[in-house]
Amino acid sequence: MTSTGVWIASFVVFYYIAGRLYKSYRYSAKSRHFNCEEPVTHEAVSRWPFGLDLFKRILDAELGKYFPNFLQGNVERYGNTFRYHVMGSSTVFTIDPRNIKATLATQFDDFQIPQMSQLLKLPGNHDKVDDTGIDFAAEFDNALSWTSLRCRFADKYWLVTSKGFTNSCNRLNEYVDHFVQLALTRNSLGKPQDEDDVSGAKEKYIYLDALAKETYDPVDLRSQCLHLLLAGRDTTASLLGWLFLCLAQNPTYYQKLRKIVIENFGTYENPSEITFSDLKRCRDLQYYLNEALRLYPPVPHDVREASKDTTLPFGGGKDGNSKVFVPKGTVIEYSVYVMHRRKEIWGDDADEFRPERWEGKKVGWEFLPFNGGARVCIGQQFALNEAGYVTVRLLQRFDMIENMETDPVIKHDYKLTDASANGVKVKLHIPTA
Incomplete structure (x- = not known):
């Protein structure tokens, strides 16, 4: 290498190190200014340069259909709020309802949906494709699968x-x-x-x-x-699929719900009128829907991005009760799926399907099946009514359910919404005369 090349290489290395040191100094100064403490950070979560080992684990979890469970395992190891870095991108992961409330509501102006405009590539003049005979659903599912995977890597989605x-x-x-x-x-x-x-x-x-x-x-x-x-398209289907999978795994609950349905809405041959208000007034039906939404929220994982230097109210320090500094551009990643299974919130049976837990229970930000804040799902009541109606009609028609799934491990077909990767394999029985 010539002396000029050595000087250029040395300058690049010096510039990189100086930039890192300045960034670290600025970060520390801002963190002190906001009276923040660090959560569990990069060194504990990832040990390879640029977080490549974590990158590989994320990819393995996505392809292995266990991404939500992968997130749950991370929380068990690192805590409810932690920071990690992948390929130079900083992310704060949290399942603390107070932090999620801050991100979606009380500090709404501090966070935005990440601007990843090329996640779905627009066709150029040279990319024309004949759409004759297009299988729209198949193409839509394929695009969603890849988009979901790309979202895992923030600004390195490309x-x-x-x-x-x-x-x-x-x-x-x-x-x-x-x-x-x-x-x-x-x-x-x-x-x-x-x-x-x-x-x-x-x-x-x-x-x-x-x-x-x-x-x-x-x-x-x-x-x-x-x-x-x-x-x-997928949110109501997700709710119905997971609900009937839970009922197939717990046939006693199917019988209990069917009895309630017939008492409130009549039989299949002689049904009473089913209105939106009737569905909402049927508390036990709502308990079943809520429990399915708790265990398997249609959108189990979401992200925001800090639009300016800001903080999260909890997660810092050894006890997790200090603020966490969030520099502009940091991705905030939160998992409703994992939050809905926190034993300190839902009890030791948090992983079990128990609709009766909703009797007399009032919830806040610890239950977010339809997100929250200004961007709460505007169609949540329609989705609940639609799912409730379909459930009532199916339970009126069929008196027994059998679980036909042979794989004991639940796998997730997680695009932007979540569904069972194995499908919902059940056998429904029509009552005999």
């Missing part, structure tokens, strides 16, 4: 990709773009919506047409449609 993922994104985008263009065309022609036609009938409300009146940006319209599809 390290995780594949040709299949890119093709799925392109096909989905082009498929939705077709309907977006139809809506924009209808809007440009001035076709009225929600107005009575000449026959006096009211036109059907079309969500995309309504959006097209607010913006002409086709990419924004596509994103809004995909977002609504994501929020509405």
